[in-house]
Amino acid sequence: MARPALIEDDELLSKLSQTFRETGYEAASVAALASAAGLQKASLYHRFPGGKEQMARDVLTAAEIWLTENVIAALKADGTPRQRLAGMADALNVFYSGGKLSCLLNVLSTDFGKVGPFTEQLRGLMQSLISAIAATLEDAGLESDEAQAKAEQRVSELQGSLIVSRVLETTAPFEQCLNRMKEVPCG
Amino acid sequence: MARPALIEDDELLSKLSQTFRETGYEAASVAALASAAGLQKASLYHRFPGGKEQMARDVLTAAEIWLTENVIAALKADGTPRQRLAGMADALNVFYSGGKLSCLLNVLSTDFGKVGPFTEQLRGLMQSLISAIAATLEDAGLESDEAQAKAEQRVSELQGSLIVSRVLETTAPFEQCLNRMKEVPCG
DNA sequence: GTCTATAGTAAGATAGAC
DNA sequence: GTCTATCTTACTATAGAC
Known part of the structure; x- marks a missing residue:
């Protein structure tokens, strides 16, 4: 194993992620990304030969892993559906820093035309x-179609609450959305 | 009154709006905006001396007028709350082209840091x-706080459903969101 | 692995003819 | 009001020293 880098990969990806989420993909210049990471541009290109697109892809992959190991894992954990939904909400609160960070799903899907390089992922x-939310709602007694629709609705609301929170400059909409997500829908 | 321009202001703003909403603010180059409008860059700058920022601002102002005269007007029209909500949903369906266009609220708030030039507007x-949705929900019998919260929730869901529709490449989430918005919430 | 320095390119914006 | 041509700047990306 080689000598460790001056800045660890995890921390580097975290800094890059924050910059992408704060300013969007196109608006995040490599100079700004380097500045946020405390490196020079050439150092970033050394670690990401694919340039800015690879930086975003690696950030997205890291987010995917984190969400799987925390948010989705909470939904698949032991416990009542109510408890699992609460676990999911707590993990989402961490992921979005209490509503202060935008979602990569929004940021990376906005700055491109119909099809961008990240669409599939x-x-x-x-x-x-x-699917994970829908499965939990099914465990709570909802029918398959209903659970799927409610899950889509909740993910929509989550994404949208981040937009509303950003525009209105208050995290209240995001917090209220998380509270609603903890409850099993009445129907 | 001077001789009319070769391309009318309304149509021009419409083309620019579409480009901004499809690709985001930063990703929409002036060259692309000009191409969409069927003009050269210099012609765009003649009409918008403030450059790209003014283009976006004028597009946003036009959207504001359209939403006021259609969406919000539907909410303030005569009829039962249920009818007014349905009128709002129909207008929103037009505004978002059935879920195929992103929202300027998202696009213009994403590509900047904490504070951008459009934040206030x-x-x-x-x-x-x-507020207009909340007032209609109050007319339907909800208490003030409850109406405000439900209105925020619905706007969040609307914004989010556009993201989910874009990512999943189906307009179903947007359409289902509109259908839910037509109903008066049970509580 | 990080740096300084620099290509090469595309962006926003302007000048001036018609 | 629109155009062609150009300016200036900022960007992505690379080269090569340490």
Whole structure:
């Protein structure tokens, strides 16, 4: 194993992720990404030969892993559906820093035309999240179609609450959305 | 009154709006905007001396007027709350082209850091929409706090459903969201 | 692995003819 | 009001020293 880098991969990806989520993909210049990481541009290109697109892809992959190991894992854990939904909400609160960070699903899907380089990965991630929520709602007694629809609705609301929170400059909409997500829908 | 331009202002703004909503603010180059409008870059700058920022601002103002005269007007029209919500949903369906166009509220708030040049206008527009929905829900019998919360929730869901529709490449989430918005919430 | 320095390119914006 | 041509700047990306 080689000597460790001056800045660890995990921390580097975290800094890059924050910049992408704060400013969007196109608006995030490599200079800004380098500055956020505390490196020079050439150092970033050394670690990401694929350039900015690879930086975003690696950030997205890291987010996918984190969401799988935390948000989706919470939904698949032991416990009542109510408890599992609460676990999911807590993990989402961490992921979005209490509503202060945008979602990569939004950011990376916005700055391109019909089809961007991340479309497939984004779709897979979103479907995984929806499926995991739907499965939990089924365990709570909902029928399959109903559970799927409610899961889609909740993911929509989650994404949208981040937009509303950003525009209105208050995290209240995001927090209220998380609270609603903890409850099993009445129908 | 001077001789009319070769391309009318309304149509021009419509083309620019579509480009911004399809690709985002930063990703929409002036060259692409000009191409969409069927003009050269210099012609665009003649009409918008403030450059790309003014183009986006004028597009946003036009959207604000359209939403006020259609979506919000539907909410303030005569009829039962249920009828007014249905009128709003129909207008929103037109505005978003059945879920195929992103929202300027998302696009213009994403590509900047904490504060962008459109923050104030975006916030005002979103608050107007939330207030108009809340007032209709109050007319339907909800208490003030409850109506406000439900209105925020619905706007969140609307924004989010556009993201989910874009990522999953199906307009179903948007359409289902509109259908839910037509109903008066049970509580 | 990180740096300074620099290509090469595309962006936003302007000048001036018609 | 629209155009062609151009300016200036900022961007992505690379080369090569340490």
